[in-house]
Amino acid sequence: MKLIKAIVKPFKLEDVKDALAEVGVEGMTVSEVKGFGRQKGHTEIYRGSEYTVDFLPKTMLEAVVEDDMVDVAVKAIVTAAKTGKIGDGKVFVIPVESAVRIRTDEEGGEAL
Amino acid sequence: MKNVLRFISLLMLLLAPGFLLAQEAAVVEVADQVVAVTASADSGNTAWMLTATVLVLFMTLPGLALFYGGLVRAQNVLSVLMHCFAIACLASVLWVGVLYSIAFADGSSWVGGLSKVGLQGVGLESLSGDIPETVFVMFQMTFAIITPGLIVGAFVERMKFTAILLFTALWLVVVYAPVTHWVWSEGGWLFARDTIDLAGGIVVHATAGVSALLLAYFVGPRDGFPKKLHVPHSPGMVMIGASMLWVGWFGFNAGSQLAANESAGMTMLVTHISAAVASLTWMTIEWIKTGKPGLVGIVTGMVAGLATITPASGYVGPLGAILLGFLAGVVCYFMCGVVKEKMKIDDTLDVFAVHGVGGIMGTVLVAVFGTAAFGGLGEFNMGEQLVTQVIALAAVVAWSAVGTVIIVFICKMTTGLRVDQEVEHTGLDQAEHGETAYHFE
Numbered sequence: 001m002k003l004i005k006a007i008v009k010p011f012k013l014e015d016v017k018d019a020l021a022e023v024g025v026e027g028m029t030v031s032e033v034k035g036f037g038r039q040k041g042h043t044e045i046y047r048g049s050e051y052t053v054d055f056l057p058k059t060m061l062e063a064v065v066e067d068d069m070v071d072v073a074v075k076a077i078v079t080a081a082k083t084g085k086i087g088d089g090k091v092f093v094i095p096v097e098s099a100v101r102i103r104t105d106e107e108g109g110e111a112l
Numbered sequence: 113m114k115n116v117l118r119f120i121s122l123l124m125l126l127l128a129p130g131f132l133l134a135q136e137a138a139v140v141e142v143a144d145q146v147v148a149v150t151a152s153a154d155s156g157n158t159a160w161m162l163t164a165t166v167l168v169l170f171m172t173l174p175g176l177a178l179f180y181g182g183l184v185r186a187q188n189v190l191s192v193l194m195h196c197f198a199i200a201c202l203a204s205v206l207w208v209g210v211l212y213s214i215a216f217a218d219g220s221s222w223v224g225g226l227s228k229v230g231l232q233g234v235g236l237e238s239l240s241g242d243i244p245e246t247v248f249v250m251f252q253m254t255f256a257i258i259t260p261g262l263i264v265g266a267f268v269e270r271m272k273f274t275a276i277l278l279f280t281a282l283w284l285v286v287v288y289a290p291v292t293h294w295v296w297s298e299g300g301w302l303f304a305r306d307t308i309d310l311a312g313g314i315v316v317h318a319t320a321g322v323s324a325l326l327l328a329y330f331v332g333p334r335d336g337f338p339k340k341l342h343v344p345h346s347p348g349m350v351m352i353g354a355s356m357l358w359v360g361w362f363g364f365n366a367g368s369q370l371a372a373n374e375s376a377g378m379t380m381l382v383t384h385i386s387a388a389v390a391s392l393t394w395m396t397i398e399w400i401k402t403g404k405p406g407l408v409g410i411v412t413g414m415v416a417g418l419a420t421i422t423p424a425s426g427y428v429g430p431l432g433a434i435l436l437g438f439l440a441g442v443v444c445y446f447m448c449g450v451v452k453e454k455m456k457i458d459d460t461l462d463v464f465a466v467h468g469v470g471g472i473m474g475t476v477l478v479a480v481f482g483t484a485a486f487g488g489l490g491e492f493n494m495g496e497q498l499v500t501q502v503i504a505l506a507a508v509v510a511w512s513a514v515g516t517v518i519i520v521f522i523c524k525m526t527t528g529l530r531v532d533q534e535v536e537h538t539g540l541d542q543a544e545h546g547e548t549a550y551h552f553e
Contacts, residue, residue: 044343045402046183047412047448047462051343 001096001109002070003062007033008081008089010059019080020063023072026112028063039087058089064096066109154242160372161247167363168254172200172261175360178353179415180265182346183408183461187539188269189345189549195264195273199280200257206284207253214289215252221301224293241370251367252292258364259288259316265461266324267331270536273544274527279519283323287515291319291508307504308478308490308497310379311368313423313471314508321468322509323516325451325459330520331529333458335536347407354411358387361418365425378489379425382433383418386425389434390417393441412466416444419470424478427490432481439477440470472509475501 008016013030020028034055041054065073074091082088101111177196181189203211208231219225228234231249240248260280267276294300295307295315302314309315334341344350366380394413399405420440421433428436447465451457459465479497482490490497523529530536535543542548 045398045404046344046406046408048398048401048445049338049341049448049452051341052339053343 001064001099001112002067003064003094003096004070004073004077005092005094006061006077006081006089007035007058007091008061008077009083009087010057012081012083013059013061015080016061016077019076020073023076024069025063025065025073025076028061030062031060033058033060037087037090056087064099064112066112151239151242153239153244154371157241157371157373158243158247160376161243161251161367161370164363164367165247165251165254167360168251168258168367169200169360171357171360171364172196172254172258175353175356176258176261176264178349179357179411180268180353180461182349182351182353183265183344184268185342185539186345186550187541189349189541190545190547191273191540192264192268194545195268195276196261198273198277199260199264202277202280203257203260203284204253206281207249207256211256211284211289212249212252214285215256215292216248216297218299219293221299221304222294223290224297224299243370248370251370255312255316255364256284256288256292259312259320260284262316262320262463262467263324263327265463266328266459268460269334269540270530271331272527272529272531273540275523275529278527279327279523282519282522283515286519287319287323287512288315291315291511294508295504302504302507305500305504306492306497307500308427308482308492309423309475309504310426311365311422313419313475313478314504317419317422317467317471318475318505318508319512321464321471322512324463325457325468326513326516327520328459328464329457330517330524333456334460335533337458338452338456344408351407351411354414358414358418361387361422365418365422369426375426378429382428382430383421383425385430385433386421386437386440387414387417389437390414390420390440390444393417393438394445397441397445412462413441413445416440416466416470419467420444420474420477422471423475424482427478427482427488429487429489431487435481435486436474436477439473443473444469472505475505 006016010032017028034057036055039056041052041056044051044053061077063073070093074093077091098107099111100107173196174193177193180196181192184192210229212231213226213228214224217224217226217228234245234249236244236246238245260283263283264276292315294302295309297303307314361383362380365383366376369376369379391410391413394416395405395410398409417437417440420436421428424432424436444466447469448462451459451462451465476498478490479492479494479501480486482488482492482497483494520529531540531543
């Protein structure tokens with residue numbers, strides 16, 4: 001099992017969710033997050049003075065999938081979230097040791 | 113806690129003689145009223161002045177409070193609302209106690225006497241012109257409320273609440289009430305020189321602007337000024353507050369005619385025109401300079417346009433209003449940069465650049481745009497009036513500056529001016545008032 005952690009532009013969330021559903025990913029957790037990468041925030045100007053906003057709003061999507069699903073799921077996310085402009089985000093893949101479905105006590109792949 | 117007690121006892125000391133005298137004066141009052149019986153209030157003018165009073169209070173509560181509140185960090189919004197509200201209450205009590213007398217009672221040309229301390233002699237029958245004196249007291253009170261309210265913009269996010277109350281109380285006594293006497297009371301020396309200031313370019317905006325600039329200098333900049341600042345937390349709130357200011361300003365300017373007549377009509381018209389032109393001017397400059405026309409920018413332009421037309425409304429015609437509005441947009445926009453970037457003073461919400469500069473500019477330019485050549489209604493000689501206006505401004509600016517410096521010194525010695533750095537980081541809402549504006553749960 002692997003945890004796919006994708007940080008994407010908020011307005012791309014719907015597209016990414018649909019793309020993942022299409023390739024068979026059945027669940028995910030989404031959070032509103034803030035951060036910066038090489039883009040380094042942005043500036044806003046009020047009454048002529050520049051204000052730097054260091055952390056930009058992004059959406060973080062987490063989904064745990066079976067090992068054989070990882071490549072296709074990552075590809076689905078990247079395709080759906082890409083605008084080609086700075087600030088598109090990143091995808092991380094992290095190994096997962098175990099999983100339990102609370103309602104039924106199912107474990108491992110069964111629990112996903 | 114000690115500071116709070118000290119402040120309250122000071123306030124009591126200031127007020128006590130007023131109320132004691134007022135009781136003794138009740139007997140004298142009867143005699144005064146006999147004279148007043150021959151005249152009676154004009155109901156039309158009274159109705160308008162009651163309305164105008166409501167409008168001007170609405171400018172501060174909640175107009176100015178929201179306008180300023182939206183511009184600060186989310187952790188400080190309640191403190192700003194609190195400052196405006198507490199100042200409104202404090203100014204009201206002081207106005208009744210001593211300020212009205214200092215401003216409008218008979219006295220010398222420099223300061224009013226103490227004959228109306230505690231509003232003694234102001235009864236049901238007493239008149240001010242052809243409106244009840246009670247209405248005049250209330251109308252002028254709302255001006256004494258908004259003027260120290262404007263200064264809040266200079267020190268938001270870092271000044272101690274006790275210091276704010278002490279500063280406000282002393283400032284009203286030392287700066288606001290005497291200057292009001294000079295300019296608006298029939299016995300005042302600037303009144304006698306035919307100084308033009310219909311609704312407070314000098315009395316309200318120049319005093320508040322200059323004092324704000326100095327206070328901001330002495331309180332010192334926000335942590336992170338000028339490079340690491342936080343963006344306004346709610347531009348929408350800024351727009352709502354600013355719109356209330358616009359509406360309330362009709363009471364402020366047209367109400368200052370003290371009558372429901374053709375002059376009040378013209379005053380309202382030019383007030384509105386100046387606000388609209390200044391808004392568009394500011395928006396356009398911002399659009400050209402930064403590439404985007406912003407909401408905070410357009411409403412700031414509006415406030416600049418209103419502050420600038422304030423002394424001149426009632427003397428300029430529509431053409432003068434357009435010119436004043438345009439200049440307000442251009443000059444106040446660039447002054448924001450001058451104060452923050454060149455002078456390096458963190459007058460946080462641009463009180464001096466917008467109100468001070470606007471009020472001063474309008475006070476000078478009424479001598480030009482108020483003449484017939486610009487469609488104005490003034491019957492004065494441009495050159496002579498210019499001299500009169502500049503002398504008035506110089507005196508008031510100097511008095512405001514000296515008064516502010518002395519009061520700042522007193523605050524430093526007693527309450528201290530600033531919260532500590534940790535409080536500044538956490539925000540004043542929690543640290544000073546024990547409340548939080550937005551609970552997201």
